[in-house]
Amino acid sequence: MGKKPFIVGNWKMNLTLSEGIEFAKSLKNSLHGINEILCGICPSFVFLKDICKVLEGSHICVGAQNVHSEKNGAYTGEISALMVKEAGCTHVLIGHSERRHLFGEIDSFINAKIKTALSVNLKPIFCIGETLKEREEGRTEYVVEKQLKDGLLGIDNNHVEGLVIAYEPVWAIGTGKTASPEQANEVHSFIRGFLTDNYGKVIANSVYIQYGGSVKPENTAELISQPEIDGLLVGGASIKLESFLKIIDAASIQ
Numbered sequence: 001m002g003k004k005p006f007i008v009g010n011w012k013m014n015l016t017l018s019e020g021i022e023f024a025k026s027l028k029n030s031l032h033g034i035n036e037i038l039c040g041i042c043p044s045f046v047f048l049k050d051i052c053k054v055l056e057g058s059h060i061c062v063g064a065q066n067v068h069s070e071k072n073g074a075y076t077g078e079i080s081a082l083m084v085k086e087a088g089c090t091h092v093l094i095g096h097s098e099r100r101h102l103f104g105e106i107d108s109f110i111n112a113k114i115k116t117a118l119s120v121n122l123k124p125i126f127c128i129g130e131t132l133k134e135r136e137e138g139r140t141e142y143v144v145e146k147q148l149k150d151g152l153l154g155i156d157n158n159h160v161e162g163l164v165i166a167y168e169p170v171w172a173i174g175t176g177k178t179a180s181p182e183q184a185n186e187v188h189s190f191i192r193g194f195l196t197d198n199y200g201k202v203i204a205n206s207v208y209i210q211y212g213g214s215v216k217p218e219n220t221a222e223l224i225s226q227p228e229i230d231g232l233l234v235g236g237a238s239i240k241l242e243s244f245l246k247i248i249d250a251a252s253i254q
């Protein structure tokens, strides 16, 4: 699609603050002068401010792994979109499958979070994907379409333009099972078709559709060379600098 691949690492609940800072410093040095690729990391909330400081002046963006749907209030233990924005983040993961399946997040809550993130100029990385059961029952397209419809309900065209959507089949996350490049591309094409039907071709083509699910250095080239895969959301393989750099390297030479 002629876009620079957008590779994002989701650290989940991993690394210590000092490990995170060391990682960010080395990533910044390693990517200095490399412009063929867009790159981001999503550290723990408590590292965000420090990591953003380390990455100042680089092109590497920082995302939070979640935010609450309300702007502020009596929500003990929650973090607002404005708080992560103030910490220096530009992006936020919303609707990650671990949030959906371990913490019971539903589409309407995810939709509210996307709206709140957009209201403070944070760019959502909107995650969707089917479970193994749903795939085996032949319901992948139905599930993905419902997540898209409900998640994007009431969101203006100008906010859909340039949005990042991560297609992450639940059965491929953290399991070592990757969707084949063709399987992933097929769902990405379906997502692009949904966007074209609902927002027009120009907006649909401006959306970054990332693939996520057991991405590793060895499968990066095949995945990223698929015409509808604009980037990758990487979990396990993003917490070791060496493998994350190999993924970035493999994606940038495509």
Ligand code: PEP
Binding pocket: 010, 168, 172, 173, 174, 175, 176, 212, 213, 214, 215, 233, 234, 235, 236, 237
């Ligand atoms: C993720 O957390 O978004 C992810 C895709 O994890 P993994 O790469 O470990 O499957």
